[in-house]
Amino acid sequence: MTVLLSERKQHILRAVVINYIKTAEPVGSRTVARSSRMGLSSATIRNEMADLEELGYLAQPHTSAGRIPSQRGYRFYVDNLMDLEDLSDADEIALSSSLSTEKMREIEQIIFNSARVLSSATNQTSLIMGPQFKKSAFRQMRILPLDETRGLVVLITDTGFIKNKVIDMKQQLSQAELHQVVSYINQKLYGLTIDQVTTSLINELKRDLFKRLEILEQAFILLEESLKEEKQIRVFLGGTTNILNQPEFKDVDKIRRMLNLFEQEPLLFKILEESSSDDDIVIRIGGENEFSDIQECTLITGTYKIHDKTLGTLGVLGPTRMDYSRVISVIRRLVDNLNQSLSS
Amino acid sequence: MTVLLSERKQHILRAVVINYIKTAEPVGSRTVARSSRMGLSSATIRNEMADLEELGYLAQPHTSAGRIPSQRGYRFYVDNLMDLEDLSDADEIALSSSLSTEKMREIEQIIFNSARVLSSATNQTSLIMGPQFKKSAFRQMRILPLDETRGLVVLITDTGFIKNKVIDMKQQLSQAELHQVVSYINQKLYGLTIDQVTTSLINELKRDLFKRLEILEQAFILLEESLKEEKQIRVFLGGTTNILNQPEFKDVDKIRRMLNLFEQEPLLFKILEESSSDDDIVIRIGGENEFSDIQECTLITGTYKIHDKTLGTLGVLGPTRMDYSRVISVIRRLVDNLNQSLSS
C-alpha cells in the first residue's frame, strides 16, 4: 500500500476528486487539463486517467463519460492528497455563535444542539450518540418523601444522568429508617458502573434489606428498569432531509432505505459504536463500512471524551462524494467544543 | 349544505371513493358499474359521474381518465357515506399486544410507543403531542442536598412531569432553613399552572426570600428555565417513511417538503394544536387545513384527556386518499388506551 503513483498521476487524481466533489458530474479530461494548470493537453491527461482507472483509483460510469473517483480513489485522496484547511473565519463565527448559546443546562440539549449544528454546517445528515448510561458510574441514590404514601426516587451518575421515578410506599417510613436504607444502598453501589449493577447484585441487596423493609420494592424497580431500558442508547439525528439534496439520492427507493435506517436507533447505535475509536477521527468510505445499508456512503466520526474517558461519538453520514476536508474540520471543532462543555 | 344527492349518486360517489382509496388509480365508469351491483350500465354511470363532477364531488385528472374524489367528495363521504366498522379481531389483538407491554413507566415512553403503534397500524405518518408542561399545575418543589455544596432541585406537576437540576449552593444551608424556604415557595405556587408562574411572580418570591438566602438563586433558575425551555412541546413522530410508500409522494420534491415539515417541531405543534378540540375526532381534508404545507394531505386527530382535562393530541397525516374508516377506528382505540394508561 505504498504510494506508487507518479507526481503527475496524483495531481490528476486530486483534480478529479475535487472536481467531482464539487459538481457531482463525471469529470472529463478537458476539465482536468483546464483546471490543473500543468500545461498538459487533454489527450495526455486522458492517457493518465486511463492508467488511473486501470489501477483502480477511478471509474467510468459508462464508456465515453468522464471519470469519477472509486472508493480506492477517495481513500488515496483522503490519506495523501487532501489538505485540511482551517475553517474560514465566517464559518468559525457561525459555529461559535450557534454553539455557545449560554450554558445549556441539560446534557441532552447540548447533544441535540450539536447534531443540528453539525448537519447544517456540513449539509449532511449528522448522528450523535450521547454518553452511555450503562458505562456511567453510580454515584448516589436518594429517596425524597413527597407525602404520606409516595416518594421520589432519584438516581445520579458521574456523567450527569439523573433518573427518577415516583413510587408508592406501602407503609409510612420514618426519616431515620429511610436514611439508613438509602445510605446502605449507596455504600454498596458507589462507583460501580451501571453495567456492573447486575440483577443478582440487586437481589442480594434486596435480601439484606427486605427483612427489614418491604416498602422500598419500587425503589429497586427503578434500578432494575434503568438497567433494561437503556440498552438502546439514544442517537440524535440532525438534518435527515439534507440527504435529499444530494443528487446521488434522487431515487425514491434509495431514499426510502436511507430514511428507514434512520428510524432504527439500535442500528444507528451499532454503526456509530463500530466506528468509534480512541483515534482522533475515523473515516469509513463506501465499502469500508461494515453495514451493507451504508456502503454507498461515507461515514466520518469523531469521539468526544472527558478526562480520557470516552463519552460518545458524533459523525456525519453522506454520499461518498462529500467535502471530506470541510466535514473533518467541522467535526474536529465540534468534538473540541463538546469536550469543553461537558467538563463542567 | 344539506344532502342533495340522489340515492344513486351517493352510491356511485361512495364506490368511487372506496375504489380510489384502495387502488390510487382514477376509477372509470366500467369499474363502478361492475363493483356496485346496481345493474346499471357503464353509460348510465358515466352520466351520473359527469353530474357529480359538475357538482364538485369528483374531479378528472384529464379528459378521458377516470374520476377521483375531490376534497368535497371526500368530505361528503366522511360525513354521510362512510360506515365505521370496528377493528377486526386480528387488528384488535395486534394493537392490544403492542400497547399493553406491561406498565411502562415514563409518560414519554407511553407516548412514543403510541406513535409507533399508530403509524404501523395505519401505514401513515403519526404525530403525537404529549401533555403540555405549561398547562400543568405546579405541585411541589423540593431541594435534596447531595453533598456539602450541591443539591438537587426537583419540580413536580400534577400531570406527572418531573424536572430536575443539580445546583451549586454557595454556602451551606441547614436542613431547617432549607425546609423553611422550600415550603414557602410551595405554599405560594401550589396549584398554579406553569403558565401562571410568571417571571414577575418569581421575582416577587425572590424579593421575599433573597434577603434571607442568596443561596437558592439556582433553584430559581430551574424555575425560570423551565418556563422558557418548554415553549415548544415535544411532538413525537412515527413512521415518517410511510409517506414514501404512498404513490402520491413519488416526487422527490414533495418528499423533501414533507420531511422538512417533520423536522420543524414548533410547526407540528401548531398544526396539532390547531386541530385539537373537545370533540371526539377531528378530520381535516386537504384545503380544510390551515397550513399550506399540508393542503394536499388529510389530518385526522383525536384528543386524549384525563378527568376531562385535555392532555394532548394525536393524529395521522397522509394523502387525502387514505383509509378514513380504518384510521378513525385506530385513533379511537388509541385515545381510549391513552386515557386509561394515563389515569394512574
Place this chain on the structure above:
DNA sequence: TTTAGCACTCTGAATGCAAGAGTGCTAAAG
C-alpha cells in the same frame, strides 16, 4: 330513462433521431 355504439382524447410506453460530451487510438511532432 337507460343503453349500445362510436368517435374522440389523453396517457404512457416504445422507438428513433440528433446533438453533445468524452473517450481511445493512431500518427505526427517535439
Place this chain on the structure above:
DNA sequence: CTTTAGCACTCTTGCATTCAGAGTGCTAAA
C-alpha cells in the same frame, strides 16, 4: 520516448413520433 492533434466511435440525453389502451361524451335507438 513523450506529448499532442485529429478523428472515429460510443453513450447519454432530450425531443418528437407513433401506437395501444383506457375512458369519456354524445347520439340515437330501445
